[in-house]
Amino acid sequence: MAHFDNAFPFSEKWLDQRLAINTLKRVLSTEYWIPKNINFLWAMGMILAATFGLLLISGIFLLMYYIPDTSKAFDAVNYTIMSEVGYGWLWRHIHGVGASVVFLIIYIHMFTGIYYGSYKKGRELIWLSGMLLFVSFSAEAFSGYMLPWGQMSYWAGMVITNLFSMGSLELNGIVEWIRGDYVPGQAFLGRFFMLHVLLMPLLIMALIVLHFGTLRIPHVNNQDGEEIDFEEAAALWKAGRRKESKVIPFNPVFLSKDVFVMGVYFILFFYLVFYHFEFAMDPVNFDPADPLKTPAHIYPEWYFLWSYEILRPFSKDVGLIWFGFAQVIFMLLPFLDRSPYVAPANRRRPFRCWFWLLLIDMVTLTIMGKLPPTDPTYAMIGKIAAYTFIILWFALPFITMKEKLVGGKK
Amino acid sequence: MKELKILAVVVFFTLVTYYGVEPYAHHAMHKKVDANGNEIVYEHKGFTYPELKMPEGIKGNAENGKALSAACVGCHSIKSQNMPAPMDALASAGAYGVNPPDLSDAGALYDEGFLFHLMKNPAHALKVEHKFKNGKMHPMPPMAGDDQSAADLVAYFKSIAPKAEEITPKQAFESACGRCHANRYGKWTQIGDVPKTKKNIATGKDPERLKFDLKVADYQDKLAKYMGKLPPDLSIIIRARSEHFMENFIEDPQSELPGTAMPRVGLNKEGFEKVIAYLEETGDPSKPKRQAIGPWVIGFFIIFTLLAYLWKKSQWKDLH
């Protein structure tokens, strides 16, 4: 039984006796040790949390006026919310731009992890929980895109659910089961509304908690991949020898850098929200859904283009197999990388080449995914890029087995 | 310095991706090519219609035009001259496929050369000859047998037209587009504004509104038969098409949708700008507010970042 002596109600001492707020403060904030040797890329996690927060809040206001009915959804968004609701247009723009920009930050965050080797030697679950977050955000983005019920909503819904027929297996029953109907209609809209507004957000929030939890014991990585004795470094800091210590406390030191980077991010973010949003709010989706007319060009949102492009160069079944491969292969990174070294890519040979090739390949796949497949040049480049992707992943175990580490501290 | 290098790499890859996925890809998707695969670029003419110029040296006589205009009111109303339409909208649609527009502001909204050629050969001026061939006649017959009569009619309509400043964007839309296109956000249907009606609270129904909706449905039925499909509602078209597209399409529908049944409406520059202004009213009404608030929000975050930088600097000063 804990000790509850005199303390003024709701004072710090009183709360600490009942909720251990001082312990929480130490563990989560003032004595949560982060390596000092970091750069601004380490702030991407917090930027993701902030962007998710913006999406949640803007989503709450949109939810007040959205109507998940195929005959009313388009006008609920484009008339009621955009012109009648006070600042409705602001929430919609924040939500649309946020949904697109969050993926830019996710990719930067992911590739930071790949570059610095932050997925191995105790950090495998951080990587895996992060990849599960990527999948959940993808599902959240896809389900959300259905809701305005524009032309792209309808036809993207049609095309992506068609994938589940599994090519030559022709599992049309499964496709109809997923849709709740032969084509995307009221049943389809209703269930994707449920997924977008309730199930996926809950899952994402649980995964974020897991992601933070998996980070606690291995600790955040640093620019050199150095294995730090956190106890020793923490003792140095607490003794006042801050310059010598290799760590900083999350609050206020790491937080101050985080918040500064966030500020820069918000300047760019709100510039996009107010002045430059068509990349996120595609004009095609401002045509109401028409089951009898396919748009001249159907394409997914930019963040799905790279895996969409892996589907395209091959025949139906082969394409589906490689598409499935692309979805899961990133999860296997900690296990395919056979090298024991945690170090930035520029010090790992030949992983250094692998990293930049992968990055350039993903950008190429993304751009090719948007270009019309009828052009032979684009088709050829897309095919080469798709093969490169596959070969890179198969090659990874082999090139990391014989890895050579260069430079760095001895 | 190292961080700046890292930032440069991140920005580089982001911009390359953006460029490829947006400007470059959109150009590739919307490129038009001829039979040999060469790119066709439509040259916008600033709503001057060079191929529909009035012949040199002809001066139209408005008085004579007034006399000739008696033929127009067989199908058209001219409300400003107290000439009502001979049939209601629905009956007109039944007869011609579409309700002919009121002509009060035609002289101000449409290009002079366009109107001239419209008098002589409607299907040609409207660029719908591809729809009316093999003996099929355009519902509007030629109104002028010779250049002088055509010029006289044009002069008459210009003389009765209000000044451009007096025409509201909504009026311009109703005259030039509203016969075929509804605008539900502006409460406009092809047969007129949606009336204010009241529900009968005993039955929960609104018979007056139901009757109106039935008339609209009837009209749209006839219109869809005449045009081949129902012209789309233009409520939010301003966000569904680029500025570029709208300019080209309204000047010459065939430039963006070859084979389309939409006629070239012959708007002059001021007429076009008024129509676009109305489309912005219904389709992007938050634009003024967005542009007013934007600088404040971005300015807030610039100051926020400055303060955050000062905080960060003070926290990290003696750590390295």
Next chain:
Amino acid sequence: MSERRDFFGKALGAFAGLGALGALYAAKRTWDPLPSVKAGGFTTVDLSAAQENVLNTEMWRGKPIFILKVPKDDKQAYENKRLITVGGDKFLVAIGLCTHLGCIPAYFGEEHKFKCACHGGEFDAAGKDIKAPPPSPLVIPPFKLDGKKIVLGEEGPEYKKMKADGLVA
């Protein structure tokens, strides 16, 4: 040293708080009733066809409105200052909700009385409460006279005068 750090941290926090206030204002505006709802708050009723002692119920802002042309032989009700004079006739124009707990009373024409089924309250033909539990007469909605028409939702001069005399609630 640490005071400087704290100062900047606090300054940032305060400035961020300002931003949060702005966001809260936008959020408050999002909750506001929509313009179409506010515009729908006006109903016009034509009184010219009203028959004596026949109750007409209209809808205004989602509430029932009783419109009753009061019979001249109902002396007590006819003299009531809460009635509105339109073209030589006197009308009861009131929100048809019992002032006790909000049920809709029914009009019994022969008795010239409104009777509320919920707890037995009664109002006369001028809307005055004549039997408990309702504590006050039927509420008069804001109105404006326009010839033989009455516009509910707008505060006309007659309504303003009645309000000043304490006759509307």
